[in-house]
Structure formats: structure tokens, C-alpha cells
Amino acid sequence: MDIRMGFLDIFKKGESREERNSSSGSVKTTTANVNSNSMEQLGFIKENCDMIAESDRQIAEAKVEYQAVTSYLTDMQKIDMIPRDQRENLEDAAKKIYNLTLERNKFQENHTRILDRQYRIFERYELQIPKELPSIKEKEEYQKKIDKDIEYLENEKHILAEEKEDIIGKQGYLRSIAIATSVVVVLLFMLFAFLGRDDNLNLSIPFLLTVLMGMASAFYIFMETRKNNYDFQLVQLKQNRQIVLMNKVKIKSVNNLNYLDYTYNKYMVDNYEDLKSLWDEFIMLKDVIKRYQSNTEMLEFYNKELVDELNRFDVADAEIWIYQPLAILDNREMVEIRHRLNVRRQKLRDRMDASMKQKEESLELINSVIKANPQYKSETKRLLKEYGIVSRGSLKVEE
Template sequence: MKIFKKKKELHSEPEFDKELERKQNETEQLDISLDNMELELKDLADSKKSAYQEKEETLNQTKDSIADTCNQIADAKKQIQEAKLEYKAVTDYLADIQKIDAIEGKEREELEDAARNIITLTRERSKYQTADIKLSDVQFRNISRYEKNMVREIRQMRENEDYQRMVKGDLRQLAAEKAKLEFERDEIIGGQEMLRKLSIAAGILVVLMDIIFVVLSEKKELDLNVPFILSIIFAAGIAFYIFHESRRNRMEILKNNQKRSRLVGLTNTVKIKYVNTQNALDYAYGKFMVVNSMELSSVYDKYMKAKKEAEQYRSNTGMLNFYNNALIKELRQRNIKDCDIWIYQAAALIDNREMVEIRHRLNERRQKLRERIDFNYKVQNNGLSMLKNSMEKKPEWKQKVEEEMEKAGIDFQQMELSE
């Protein structure tokens, strides 16, 4: 029996290192799409559990699962609220464009005249502003629109990027841990198969020995009681070893299943956070027309320098202020909600191509927001369905579910499932 254990120990560690390295390489490119998310863990082995073990495992998994689900619902609710506010702002912006397009006649001429003068005066001033600062008019106007919140936007983008890198590291670590657990499970199953073969071989050997002893005792009239008893003792020893190792393997498989169940829950939570963070970053990149927070910070610094220089000449730009006020007055008469924005987008008032481009970008932003809202509604609805089904199928879990829901601020009556 020690020989078997020794051989297993000699080959286990090198095989483990080799197999773990292979599976880590396979998981180097992480798949974080929702379609591949493991939302359920199927039976990981065909071993039978005692009633006590199964109950204990279920209770432990239930506590973690309920808490994770409630946290996911709360986070999804927050994401939906933030996205809806931004969605309303973008929708109002598009509504303003429709109102502007409807302006005709003399009012249109006055509006375009003010816009042309604003463009001319702004370009004259920008020649000096951007002489030593490489900042395009489009970037200047874009940053101007969000100037009040730029520091917060840069900080938020940088935090999201740092968090995204951390989440990628967590996903790789979880993938490596999963590969390790799968390797351990395969090792245990292989051990069970070896025990099965050993039991068959031992049984055949004992039967052959008994037959030989019986034949010898009949033909040569030898006293083979002692060898016969020794064969029985040998068979009993083998049986005890197989029973002991099989029981130990079943316990190891049970522990392995529990670890994998918890690992899947953690992976799902991390993936949802990853997708939400990535959606927020993609939206911010499109909003500010940059590729990362470093570029946005650089553009903002250039903008502040350009603005500082512009302020030195603001006292001499009375005409620009005059036309700015004239433009705002015309727009207010048409009930435009955000009139100040069009000072920085005056070109769109006289060039339909510019207006089409603005409308296109707004529609893209609104589509991304809609996808973000839909995604989080799915997360929220799936979580609510899981909690509801848990309370219906397992009434004894109802108190635990309600406690976790209260902690997360979840109310079934106020948060109905979306169709």
C-alpha cells in the first residue's frame, strides 16, 4: 500500500505543474462575454453525498449565492439610474436639434447670421490660442461643453481604467485557480479508477490462490489451512485499503465541488463588474473622443492653457459676446433647453453636414446607453427571478433572502421585472 502512495506522489507534482501551465496558457486570453458566463455549476462528480454533507453544502452555498445575487442587483440598479439620467440628457439634446431644424424664414437668417459671426470671431481668436498649443477647434469646443466636470471625468476615467486592469488580473487568477481545481478533480477521479482496477485484480488473485490451494490439498493431501487463512487476510487488507482510499477520494471531491461553486460565483460577479466598467469606459472614450485617460488629461491641459490665453483677450471680443447673446436669445425663443452649447457648435447651425455628424454621435451615445441599460436590466431581472424562485422552492430560505434584500435596498414591489 505504501508503494502505491509513493508512486502517486512521485508522479503527481510534475504532472500537476505541467497540466496547470497548459491550462493557464489556454486561459491567457480571457473570454469575458456574457454568453460564456458560468451562471450555474452542474454536477461535478457522480459521487453520492450523505444527507448531512449535502445539507451543509447547500446552506453554505445558499448564503454566498444570495448575498452575491443581491449585490449584483443593487449594482445593476445603480448603473440603470446613472445611465437613465445621461440618456435623458442626450434625448433632450436631440430634441433641441429637431427644434432648431424647424426654424425658418427671417428667424433662420438671423440665427445663421449670428452663427457665422461667432465662427469668424472664434477662428480669429483661435489662431492665437492654438498657435503654440496643438488643439483642434473640435477638441476645444468639445472640452468647453464639459469643462465644469472635466476634473471629475478624468479622475473617474483613470479610476475605471485602474479598476479594469485589476479586474483582468483577478479573472486570470480565478482562471488559474479553476484550472488547478479541475486538475485536482481529474487526479481524484484517476485515483478512483486505479482503485477499481486494483479491486478487480486483487479479487482475481485471491480466487486463483484459493483454487490452487484447493487443488493441491485434494491431490497431494497437504495441509494448506495457513496459506488459505493468509489469503483471506490479504484480501481483507486490500478491501480495507480500497474502502479507505475510496472514502477519502469522495470527501476530496466534495471539497473540490464546494470550492468550484464558490469560484464560479466570484467569477460571475467579477465579469459583471468588468462589463459595466468597460461599457462606462467605451462611452466616456466616445464622449470625449480619446483613447484613454492620459490623452484626455493632455487635451484638457491644452484646453486650459488655450482658455487662459483667450481670457486675456476677452475684453476685446465685445462683438463675439454680442453675437453669442443674440444666438442664445434666438434659441430661447424656440424653447431650446441648452442654448449655451450652440455657441461652441455654431458651425452646425449653418452647415447641415456638421449637424448630421452631431446627430450621429448623439445617436451612437444613446445606443450605447440603451445597451448599458438593457444589460443591467437583464442582470437585475435574472437576479430577482433567482431570489423569487429560491423563496418559492425553498420557503426556509425566505428569511435569509429578505435580510440580504433589505441590506441591498431591494424591493420586489418597486422593482418589477421588465418584460
């Protein structure tokens, strides 16, 4: 196993493995029942062989980690021992890495509403959008005026319809007056004819008044009818004009809306404000990406500088310090890391001791079974060889 992998895993190991080791270290060992049958005895030996194999695996893994931690602590001592007059380039590189990493984290925390597809669209039409923005705003304002014109023409349509109905009502009223006046005049003439048989009655004045009343009514009805006909024709002309204007405005509205809908769909936006906001965000995001790329290049440069400086002082794993440059700059951070590593190393020692103790107990139990049951010696040797215990010299079964 690579030592560097052990370095990177130093602070990522959980307590679950240690708890498992502690529990396995405290496995209750009981004296084998030497009078059990062969299957039970061989099964007992097999279980203990499993424990020995697991203990060996745990010990090997812990040794690799222990070696990594020890190497890490040795590197820390080498860094601490670098003379002050030779630390300038090292600390400068560490400071640059620390600041660039903070800046990089801010870039990565940047949130944007622009979708990846939108970003590619904006990038494709980057030169066109600044020219289209004023046009889109103008078209939206023009559409508001068109909507007002349509609303005005709709109101005018209702007003003209009401005026037309009013003229038709007036004409019907005049017709009623004409009929009533005609009936009254006819009845009066009939009355005058009947009363005219009497030679003593002079009906010339009532007759003339009746004639004047009929003429006055007829003149009034004629003038009002003429006025209504004129107003009716005028209303019809206004309605025709309203229809023509409405058609023109609707055509303008359709053309304008088609342009706006096409543009909105083209840039995946809802309106001018949305496009303007996303465009500003796109400009800012381009700058962020540019600075991020520059940050990456500078970070790679100073990472190499740091590694080269540490290699100059024989640090075994210089690359690990790329991820914790603050420890090189701040002694308190270095002390804290050293403390954590010492704690980790002590836990690894305890883990190896527990695994070794478990292994020894299992070996003693197997030996006790073999001594108590020599008839199982050959089968036991086969099991030990299968687990590789004999070949490793962990246990020897005498003939």
C-alpha cells in the first residue's frame, strides 16, 4: 500500500474500525471443550484461524498507517528545522496557495440563475445581444402603446354601438309620434265633418289649428328623421373607421408579438428585464470564469514552487502540504496537526496491540485443542496451511 494513501486517509478514518478492533480485542476467550466431537473441534479451530487472519490483516493495515503517520511527523520536524533565512520562498508559496485557495472557494460558492444551455446561447450571440437589448425594450414599450390603442378602440366600438342603438330608438319614437299625430288629425277631421252639418257652428279656426298642428308635427318628424339619418350614417362611418384602425393595430400587434416571442424563445427568457438581468449575470460570470482560470494557473505554479522547496529539504511527501499551507505559516496550526497525529499514532499502537493479543489468544486456543486431541493434528495442519498460518510461522504443529 502506498504511504501517501495512508497520509491522505489520516484524518478520514472513523471510529468504527477502532471500535471493531476494541470489540474483537475483547472477544471472550473460553477454554475449549476437549471432549467435543470432531466437527465441533474443527469448527472451533476454523473460527480461530479466521480470527488470526483478520488480526494479521488489521495489524498489516495499521502498520502501513502507522508508518504514514510517522513519516508525516518526520516531515513536520524537517519543516520546523528549516532555517529562518531559507524559509522566505517556502512561506511565500504557502501564503499564495492559502490566499488563492480562499479565492477559489469563493468562486465555487458563486450561484447563478443562468443554465448551461443559456450560457452557451449567450456566448454564441455575445456580440448581438447588446444591440438587441435596446430593440427589445423599444418593442416592449411599443407593445404597451399598441395594447392601449386596442383598449381605446374597443371602448370606442362599444360607445358607437350604444350611439347606434340610441339613434334607432329615437327613430322608433318619431315613428310612434307620427302615427299618433296622424290618428289625432284624422279623428279631428272626422269630428269637424260631423259637426259641420250644423250651419250655426263656425269650425274654420279649429280646422286651421288642426292643419297647423299636423304640419308642425310633420315638420318636426321630418327634421328629426333627417337628423337621425345623418347621425346614423356618421356612426356607421365611425364604425367602419374603427374596424379599419383595429385591423391595422392588430396586425402591428401580431408582428410585434411575433418578434418578441421569437426573441424570448431564442434566449430562453420571459421579458426584457429577465434578459437584461441574465445578460449582466453572464458578463459577471465570464469575468469570474476568467479569474478562476487565472487562479488555477497561479495555484498550479505555486503548488509546484511549494513542492520544489520542500523537496529541497528532503520532505518525504511534499505534495500533502499543498492542502494545508496554513500549517507552514502558523506554528499553532502545525502544533494542532502534530497533536492530532500523535493521538492517531497512539490509537494505531493500541489497535495493533489489541489485534496481536487477539492473535496470540487464538493461537493458544488452537494449540490447546491439538494437545488435547492429537487425532485431529493432520486435519488441523491442513486448515492452518490453508489459512497460511504455518507458512507465516505463526504456529507450528509438532509431529
